[in-house]
Amino acid sequence: MTIGRKHRVRSASRSSARDDQASQLDAVFGALSDPIRRAILARLARSECSVTALGQPFAISAPAISKHLRVLEASGLISRRKAGRNHYCRLHPKVLRHAEEWIALQRAFWEQQFDALAKYLDEAQS
Amino acid sequence: MTIGRKHRVRSASRSSARDDQASQLDAVFGALSDPIRRAILARLARSECSVTALGQPFAISAPAISKHLRVLEASGLISRRKAGRNHYCRLHPKVLRHAEEWIALQRAFWEQQFDALAKYLDEAQS
DNA sequence: ATAATACTTAACCAATCGGTAAACTGTTTC
């Protein structure tokens, strides 16, 4: 989840599109790295849901849930809608797709490398 | 990257298969949440690589790289091979595939929900 | 044998994280 290099650098100058995408990946993968947050997302996949209902399965306090939701919201994975005293959370699939695409792209390269190695070994053997 | 709930719990008893998978996801997504580590993985996709060579593009110290590699290794995404005084790192695609599968599964549910909503709206309109 | 190289370990530091309890802000219900 690192943003700047080396103890507070990168003075918010320009912040290229590439940086934006990279830091969104930081946030998304960081958000996914906690089991409670993944469970919250899985729950939200079924339907929109109020904050209390989201927290009900877990043995943690309301503020803790609130923090998890803030992390998820900051990553763009969810958004909120206020309805009276209830806040309802909803998923944003597009953001998850970006993360999936990063992984899929990487894996394609990785496996290509493995295929190349396999081919090399195959040829070396003959 | 949380392991135990609520300040040191879970006395290492049994640790079900589900927990193992979940905590591997914690570790993998946690590892992917840092841009330097993602860059290291991207570099490794091209070929096996020594530790110094891996660190060369980044303006951080050797111990910092060593720590990143330990995180990656703990997640199962890479492994090391010692050859003399050099240590060579290699990728483990299977672990990345697990993460991708989790995301793909989730996204399938998410989008199914969105499709259902779209259909509902469509029917409500007519 | 000495020196340089490649890397890790140890000790430290500031910032972040995941949790808590307490206090606060709205909204609904009585």
Added chain:
DNA sequence: GAAACAGTTTACCGATTGGTTAAGTATTAT
């Protein structure tokens, strides 16, 4: 209007993270 409910904010705590420098361990080169 008072009480209950839904949720957030604030202030705090201990553990973890990402970095540092300094020292240590092998291995290779001179």
